Amino acid sequence: MAERTLSIIKPDATRRNITGKIIAKLEEAGLRVIAQKRVKWSTADAEAFYAVHKERPFFADLVSFMTSGPIVMQVLEGEDAVACNREVMGATNPADAAAGTIRAEFAESIEANSVHGSDSVENAAIEIAQCFKPEELVG
Numbered sequence: 001m002a003e004r005t006l007s008i009i010k011p012d013a014t015r016r017n018i019t020g021k022i023i024a025k026l027e028e029a030g031l032r033v034i035a036q037k038r039v040k041w042s043t044a045d046a047e048a049f050y051a052v053h054k055e056r057p058f059f060a061d062l063v064s065f066m067t068s069g070p071i072v073m074q075v076l077e078g079e080d081a082v083a084c085n086r087e088v089m090g091a092t093n094p095a096d097a098a099a100g101t102i103r104a105e106f107a108e109s110i111e112a113n114s115v116h117g118s119d120s121v122e123n124a125a126i127e128i129a130q131c132f133k134p135e136e137l138v139g
């Protein structure tokens, strides 16, 4: 079924100027970028987006990392987009990521892991609404 998911290209990837390489992988996997913007999050932005992780020991470091440079937020559309994007991203920890995935090829560490992707259709809708206005999605 055609779905939408939220993708974020993280500061480690914008810093190394590899956003195009990452987008190519997403497109090759059958995903279509229907909204995209490059922004720099404030601490409040990052804390709000990752609120679900606020009790985790890595939360403060995660917020600090995600505000350390620009990010590229995207809405991706395609067949089973949530699962498709998670497959092409690879495991959270690049040490566990399958060969050929974005994180296996580009991630530096579990924190600087180049991309975020929604983990469910339900969370995708929430995250898309946090990052984009409806009229910014052009399918």
Ligand code: CMP
Binding pocket: 053, 058, 062, 092, 110, 111, 112, 113, 115, 116, 117
């Ligand atoms: P992401 O998909 O953006 O969701 C939360 C992020 O926290 C995750 O990717 C990782 O980059 C980051 N993170 C940092 N440390 C850990 C950890 N120990 N376990 C899981 N995620 C972590």
